[in-house]
Amino acid sequence: MPVPDGGDALVVLRGVDKHFGTLHVLQSIDLTIHRGEVVVVIGPSGSGKSTLCRAINRLETIDAGEIVVDGRPLPAEGRELAALRADVGMVFQSFNLFAHKTVLDNVTLGQIKVRKKERKKAEERARSLLDRVGVASQADKYPAQLSGGQQQRVAIARALAMDPKVMLFDEPTSALDPEMINEVLEVMRQLARDGMTMVVVTHEMGFARSAANRVVFMADGRIVEETTPDEFFHNPRSDRAKDFLSKILHH
Amino acid sequence: MFDFLQGYDLLGAFWVTVQLTVYSAIGSLVWGTLLAAMRVSPVPLMRGFGTAYVNIVRNIPLTVIIVFTSLGLFQTLGVSLGAERFTTINFRLAVLGLTAYTSAFVCEALRSGINTVPLGQVEAARAIGLSFPQVLRLIVLPQAFRSVVAPLANVLIALTKNTTVAATIGVAEAALLMREMIENEAQLLLISAIFAVGFLCLTLPTGLLLGWVAKKVAVKR
Numbered sequence A: 001m002p003v004p005d006g007g008d009a010l011v012v013l014r015g016v017d018k019h020f021g022t023l024h025v026l027q028s029i030d031l032t033i034h035r036g037e038v039v040v041v042i043g044p045s046g047s048g049k050s051t052l053c054r055a056i057n058r059l060e061t062i063d064a065g066e067i068v069v070d071g072r073p074l075p076a077e078g079r080e081l082a083a084l085r086a087d088v089g090m091v092f093q094s095f096n097l098f099a100h101k102t103v104l105d106n107v108t109l110g111q112i113k114v115r116k117k118e119r120k121k122a123e124e125r126a127r128s129l130l131d132r133v134g135v136a137s138q139a140d141k142y143p144a145q146l147s148g149g150q151q152q153r154v155a156i157a158r159a160l161a162m163d164p165k166v167m168l169f170d171e172p173t174s175a176l177d178p179e180m181i182n183e184v185l186e187v188m189r190q191l192a193r194d195g196m197t198m199v200v201v202t203h204e205m206g207f208a209r210s211a212a213n214r215v216v217f218m219a220d221g222r223i224v225e226e227t228t229p230d231e232f233f234h235n236p237r238s239d240r241a242k243d244f245l246s247k248i249l250h251h
Numbered sequence B: 001m002f003d004f005l006q007g008y009d010l011l012g013a014f015w016v017t018v019q020l021t022v023y024s025a026i027g028s029l030v031w032g033t034l035l036a037a038m039r040v041s042p043v044p045l046m047r048g049f050g051t052a053y054v055n056i057v058r059n060i061p062l063t064v065i066i067v068f069t070s071l072g073l074f075q076t077l078g079v080s081l082g083a084e085r086f087t088t089i090n091f092r093l094a095v096l097g098l099t100a101y102t103s104a105f106v107c108e109a110l111r112s113g114i115n116t117v118p119l120g121q122v123e124a125a126r127a128i129g130l131s132f133p134q135v136l137r138l139i140v141l142p143q144a145f146r147s148v149v150a151p152l153a154n155v156l157i158a159l160t161k162n163t164t165v166a167a168t169i170g171v172a173e174a175a176l177l178m179r180e181m182i183e184n185e186a187q188l189l190l191i192s193a194i195f196a197v198g199f200l201c202l203t204l205p206t207g208l209l210l211g212w213v214a215k216k217v218a219v220k221r
């Protein structure tokens, strides 16, 4: 898949640094994500992939550097930050659906409270999104009544309902039983085909190969390699990447 | 055997007890919720206030608080809470004291409920652009309340019994009447039993009802 034209940068990280105490989790990260691009982030455990994702919608603060989303630097706090977060969709490893709300209410909540849509409009949109991710029939159930794969697809619908400019996925299939992984990946592939800008942290190499425009390989808080999936899987340059690939591809 | 009850307004006294309980319960639910919100807020000053309030108020005997509302607030500072008749002033002061005291316990019960709400849901709520007050109001507190109905029932039952302290500032609730009757009649055991049963009639159904509610509203995870 060709990388979309470099002109249209949607998310830009410049010299981003982050510490947890003495641990330097993000070390001068520079990364640009273009509109319509699908970037897969991979790397060993503890390399800072989740922190990177969370920094992009400021669930984590950063110590230095700058993060720009669609031309606007990340605001520090308050109303503007909330508005920016609404533009950046996030899907978590553990789904994190609102347990006391039905599936439908999970998907309408943000539309009504953040986007100020009428309930009827919000419900229409929610139903069409639930249909798109294949869980329309579950709309009136509570999250605990759904399988993991269904819950994760609802979580994707919940994020999409905000009409985000970019979607962040932090290991969206890692908590799923194997037979459910594909139903979620298929939804993500479809999103990618529809032109959604996506940053996906995943260990699913098949998804990286088939859907990613670019692979970012992280280790020890740094971006070690940044290239096309083909290049990365067949010609990794760094020893860290070679080592990592040999481990994950051989079991 | 119950002839001596003639001339005493037993129901009236228990009605005052019920009123003290209901007003104080509503007051402490509101103020306790605000305190809990302060204790989890990102603003350090609010957190500090909430923590200090709970730790101080929880550790003062209720009698001291109630007496303070009367001697300190009313007689020294002239706070009469908008009432003119003495009995009304004392009633309102008692509600104020009971509310101030009970809300500390409501706050702590709620805070333990807040801690049962998975952090991931809070992050997901922030991630769709909800503000801190919205996250609290729409996601955290509804689940927190559901998980602490049972502990809150205990707080309510304790409050019902604690209203007897209002007798110290002359509020004509059940305990005050009981004291009066014991002084006037030679029926110590019987009178005590009557009032004990009266309180059981208030507290037992509360416990049973809220126990049922607790099961009914529990959030499935």
Ligand SMILES: Nc1ncnc2c1ncn2[C@@H]1O[C@H](COP(=O)(O)OP(=O)(O)OP(=O)(O)O)[C@@H](O)[C@H]1O
Pocket (backbone or CB within 6 Å): A020, A023, A025, A043, A044, A045, A046, A047, A048, A049, A050, A051, A052
């Ligand atoms: N809130 C936190 N406080 C302290 N240390 C943290 C915190 N969150 C993450 N870390 C540490 O920061 C490092 C990077 O964590 P991060 O979750 O970003 O890694 P990751 O690449 O997503 O790993 P994994 O593949 O296991 O999810 C890890 O060593 C982790 O222990």
Ligand SMILES: [Mg+2]
Pocket (backbone or CB within 6 Å): A049, A050, A051, A170, A171
């Ligand atoms: Mg992670």
